[in-house]
Amino acid sequence: MRLRRSRCLTCYWHQGMFVVHPYPHGTPTSLHPAAAEILSAFEDWTTPDEAAKNLDHLAPETVEEAVSALASAGALLAEDSPTAAQDQDIAHHWAAWSPEASFFHFATQNDYVDSGINTGDTDITPETAAMPPLFTDYPDAAxxxxxxxxxxxxxxxxxxxxxxxxxxxxxxxxxxxxxxxxxxxxxxxxxxxxxxxxxxxxxxxxxxxxxxxxxxxxxxxxxxxxxxxxxxxxxxxxxxxxxxxxxxxxxxxxxxxxxxxxxxxxxxxxxxxxxxxxxxxxxxxxxxxxxxxxxxxxxxxxxxxxxxxxxxxxxxxxxxxxxxxxxxxxxxxxxxxxxxxxxxxHPHPEPHQAPQTATLSTFTETPLHA
Ligand SMILES: Cc1cc2nc3c(=O)[nH]c(=O)nc-3n(C[C@H](O)[C@H](O)[C@H](O)COP(=O)(O)O)c2cc1C
Structure with a gap:
């Protein structure tokens, strides 16, 4: 089976851990930073054996283990799978705003329950955290x-x-x-x-x-x-x-x-x-x-x-x-x-920068229906 690196993937360090975070379907997973090198071997559809050959300075078992972890996390996607098709679609529709906006949008979907990255122990709760002041003020200001x-x-x-x-x-x-x-x-x-x-x-x-x-x-x-x-x-x-x-x-x-x-x-x-x-x-x-x-x-x-x-x-x-x-x-x-x-x-009575009303000719250049 051939695999490819998810197009919708962000890697970062969080609380000292290297995290591979595919979105929207994947699971943020903490891995050894060498996972980044293994991911780079899957730029295009590649079999794990081909990738292992290109990573010949690493032991084949190491590559095999990492590929399996990366596939479970959703960072490597199987050719012709529905997930790979969706990944391609998102990469296409969000191309102009990636990775910043697409990552934020998809990584925060369905996120109404706190999850964390395989730790979940750092949430601040209202019971333990001091409440910040309701109002901002600058007591020394004029x-x-x-x-x-x-x-x-x-x-x-x-x-x-x-x-x-x-x-x-x-x-x-x-x-x-x-x-x-x-x-x-x-x-x-x-x-x-x-x-x-x-x-x-x-x-x-x-x-x-x-x-x-x-x-x-x-x-x-x-x-x-x-x-x-x-x-x-x-x-x-x-x-x-x-x-x-x-x-x-x-x-x-x-x-x-x-x-x-x-x-x-x-x-x-x-x-x-x-x-x-x-x-x-x-x-x-x-x-x-x-x-x-x-x-x-x-x-x-x-x-x-x-x-x-x-x-x-x-x-x-x-x-x-x-x-x-x-x-x-x-x-x-x-x-x-x-x-x-x-x-x-105060609004100017004769605005110069107000937009012109659309005319017949404007509509001739405008697709109104699919
Ligand atoms: C979030 C937001 C950001 C906007 N940013 C700009 C801007 O940077 N420059 C500008 O001239 N108009 C800006 N606008 C105004 C829009 O161009 C304007 O709302 C739109 O043309 C519709 O016109 P209306 O507000 O008169 O209905 C912004 C509007 C919104 C809601």
Missing amino acids: RLLLPRGRADLSTAYDKVLYDRRTHRDFTSTPVTLDILATLLSTVFGPVDFIDSGHGAVFRRTSPSGGSRQELDAYLGALNVAGLAPGWYHYNSLQHSLELLSDGLTHDEAAHLCADQEWAGNAAFLVVLAARLERMSVKYSTPRCYRVCLLNAGHLGQTFALTATALRLGPAQTGAFRDADIAERCTLDNTGHTPLYVLAAG
């Missing part, structure tokens, strides 16, 4: 306590929904502190507190996996009346802005957002940064990183709708300079790391 009178949010729901658009053209009119304060408290402020069984957690206007609220909001102020340009943390418990680093220019804001000019013309940016420990202390399965990303999407949508209700033009970007943004927000970019950048400003 701060501005924000106004608490809510700006009008009564725009009809259907109008908010259908008026929401991504804006890339803004006027130079500053956003008032009242409007900014209402937006920040509505999207990021606590609404109420519940008993999690291991202490209190809070809820926001957006859902949050396990109500862990691992996402903190950092403001890059560019054009807000009464607020010096710079980077601030929104302290949602105190409803204040804590100054972290001075100054922010339009050019820098655009640069931080992967050189997208529109971001420099917004009145402010809001960086959503995950404090991973708040999530991982309760959920040690790696799948929960997905939940952090989903939570960021929820907050982004609530931000966009609230900004629209306040007659601001919202925007968002997944393209940004992570490390530079982290530095400006004084995040360590290890356990506290940026995931999403939002922006808003």
